[in-house]
Amino acid sequence: MLDLERHRELLRQCSIAAALETVGERWSFLILRGAFNGLHHFEEFQSTLGIARNILSNRLARLVESGILKRDPDPTDRRRVAYRLTEKGLDLLPVLLSLRQWGERWVAGTSSNPVLVDRATRRQIAPMAVRDADGRPLQRDELEWVDRSELKDKQA
Amino acid sequence: MLDLERHRELLRQCSIAAALETVGERWSFLILRGAFNGLHHFEEFQSTLGIARNILSNRLARLVESGILKRDPDPTDRRRVAYRLTEKGLDLLPVLLSLRQWGERWVAGTSSNPVLVDRATRRQIAPMAVRDADGRPLQRDELEWVDRSELKDKQA
DNA sequence: CCTGTTAGGTTGCAATATGAAACTAACTAG
DNA sequence: CTAGTTAGTTTCATATTGCAACCTAACAGG
Known part of the structure; x- marks a missing residue:
């Protein structure tokens, strides 16, 4: 009971920990990448x-239970099941892209395929970056962690 | 040997898989979050x-070996070791932020603390988003996966 | 100096997770 | 009907995680 209570406290305090409960291991990430790539x-x-x-x-099953994937039986062949990303699952795109770009730079050392482009211009998307409220990319020394109570203005 | 060969092929093909070799499990992420939060x-x-x-x-040890953290023994107390993020480790910030924001929205349902602000303006950073080459946020239906050979222009 | 404390680990073992390979149930096509 | 296909499920060996105790080196204080 104490463990459960501490667990809940951790979840309340940190959304990363909460997120990792559902996607925090290697195979889940790879499955999601596959789903984004059309599997x-x-x-x-x-x-x-x-x-x-x-x-x-x-x-x-876990990803379906978490609401990240949904299970779509095929009406024309009752054996077949399509697993599709939900809205919640699709919202993981920035995570996957960030991870991919980091991997390209620091681990694989190469660019990978396929690449994501702006449909209109056919140009590759920008690298994922931390940006200010106006969209300007911020360098690390321009950033600071503060307590939420010290926010200059309330933002949704 | 065949397994090793397939493993290498997977790494070559996908930078996410490569990245997950080093950070692809829950505790590593949580340690990194801790490191970003000053532990x-x-x-x-x-x-x-x-x-x-x-x-x-x-x-x-793994994160040190991967070059994500470095091990800084304290000269004033040789028992103490500080684990600090390297450049490589710091570059994981977009991953951690994306994950956090996803978790805030879809799992925890609350905003967490501390928050990251622009030091100059004290305003909170923008949500991580997929953006085009000019920095404009893109909606999902504006995106398309293409083979690298089909890129409209070469981008570094 | 000795004793107690601190810091960063290491170890042993039970519980849990992973992976290989075989198996199963339901379905489809010819 | 038979054979092949699809999405799983099961068994069991191996690997990993987690708890709790232990260890070692370094330090602080009397």
Whole structure:
């Protein structure tokens, strides 16, 4: 009970911890990346990711339960199930892109494929960056952590 | 050998997978969040995060080996070690912020503390968003995945 | 100097998670 | 009907996590 209470306190204090409860491990991230890249069906995920079937089944179920993916049975073939990103799941795009760009720069050392472009201009999206309220990218020394009570103006 | 080869192929193909090799699990993320929030010492991480000492030791060592944290022994007290983010580690800020904002919106349902502000204006940073090359936020239906060879212009 | 405290670990072992491979149920196509 | 397909489920060996105790080196104070 004390553990549960501390757990809840942690969740209240930190949204990262809350987020990590649902997506905080490697296979979930990779499944999400697959979903963003157009994978839908169990076998697609399994063969593309090379993930054990029981782990895939477990993670898919968890992502569905968390509301990140939804399970769409195919009316024309009752065996087939499409797993699709929900609004909640789609909102993870900045996370995935940030992670990808970091990986490109610091781990893989190469750019990867496919790339995300602005449909209208066909130009690649900008690198994910911390920006001020007007959209100007901020350098790290321009940033500061403050207590929420010290905010200059209330922002939604 | 075949597994190793496939593993390498996956890393080459996807920078997210490469990134997840180093930060792809819950405790690493939470340690990084702690580091961004000013934690430095073993005991600080341990008591703040409530993480098992052996897991903390293992993760810290891994993050140091990956070049994300560096290990700074204190010259005035040789027992003490400060773990600090490297350039590589600091570059994970967009990942952590994206994740945090996602968690605030979809999991915790509340805003968390501390918050990141522009030092000059004291205004809160903008939500992480996917933006075009000029910095304009893009909606999801404005985005498209293309093969790198189809890029309209070469961008660094 | 000795004793107690501190800091950063390490160790042993139980519980839990992962992964390989086989199996199953339901469905579809010919 | 048979054979193949799809999405899982199960079994069991291996790996990882977590609890709690322990250890070592360094320090502080009397």
